[in-house]
Amino acid sequence: MTMPAAIEAVRAAFIGLTAGEFELPPRQAFSGSRSLVMAAHHRPTASTAVKVISIEAERDPVITGTVVYSHPDGQFVADAVPLTTLRTGAVVGVATDLLADEDASHLALLGAGAQAADQVRAVHAVRPLKKLVVFNRDAKKAEALLESLKDELPDTVMDLAPDAEEAVSGADVVCCATASTAPLFTCDALKERVHVNAIGSYRPVMRELPEDLLATAGVVVVDQVEAALSEAGEIIQAVNSGVLRLESLVELGAALGNPPLREGRTVFKSVGVAVQDWAVARLLA
Incomplete structure (x- = not known):
């Protein structure tokens, strides 16, 4: 499957x-979110996707699991790892296409783990990249990532950054894909006009984004408000502290129907919802 096809499906x-086409129960988390179960049922097609994954930060791969897509004519079973990286990249592609400037071409990527390559592919699919800068605490992983992408991005200048602040300075788009529990950079390190995606945090104790970015962003888009308020540490803290008004959060589906202005700094925060798994599994089935 191509990334553009996944982006359109998501x-x-x-x-x-x-539009109300899905039944989407809250994600079930066990053992401190080390085991997750998520499901989505699509009423028009009577099809359902269920994903069960295990997450162990010290394991390689960090995520293991299975996706089952069931429909009236049968079912399809897939490895959750590539499907998850693909659907997570795809939603970032959707958000970047919606919120980044049309001429954005410089991506800063923070994190070089399993999600990283599809984050780059997704942004490149909607905003062809002239420059890619990567920072990862383990520089060897960042080097390996860039080496793996060279053939896919032959016209893109690639570089490593010594730290996150240096990485994001000058970037038109920033993608955060880490397991950080503290903000990765300061708001002052960003350009005045930049779009930031954050997909790493999925527990209340995790945070990738600085609070003042959320407080001053022109728009903060989330995949689903209920999910963000349960799992996205930076959103939870910013709402609880009063710097981010709950009513100002915009869900991605609503933003697609009524696109916000591309002004100042824009943010997309995703914890991942099962409709993404459904969308990609349906294409694969």
Whole structure:
């Protein structure tokens, strides 16, 4: 499957979610979110996707699991790891296409783990990249990532950054894909006009984004408000401290139907919802 096809499938799924086409129960988390179960049922097609994953930070791969896509004519079973990286990249592609400037071409990527390559592919699919800068605490992993992408991005200048602040300075788009529990950079390190995606945090104790970015952003888009308020540490803290008004959060499906202005700094925070798994599994089935 190509990344553009996945992006279009995920875009349509979020529009369908806003239109009420899905039954989407809250994600079930066990053992401190080390085991997750998520499901989505699509009423128009009577199809259902269920994903069960295990997350161990010290393991390689960090995520293991299975996705089952069931429909009236049968079922499809997939390895959750590539499907998860693909659907997570795809939703970032949807958000970047919605919120980044049309001429954005400089991506800063923080994190070089399993999600990283598909984050780059997704942004490149909607905003062809002239420059890619990567920072990872283990520089060897960042070097390996860039080496693996060279053939896919032959016209993109690639570089490593010594730290996150240096990485994001000058970037038109920033992607955060880490397991950080503290903000990765300061708001002052960003350009005045930049789009930031954050997909790493999925527990209340995790944070990738500085609070003042959320407080001053022109728009903060989330995949689903209920999910963000349960799992996205930076969103939870910013709302609880009063710097981010709950009513100012915009769900991705709604934003696709009524696009916000591309002004100042824009943010997309995703914890991942099962309609993404459904969308990609349906294409694969």
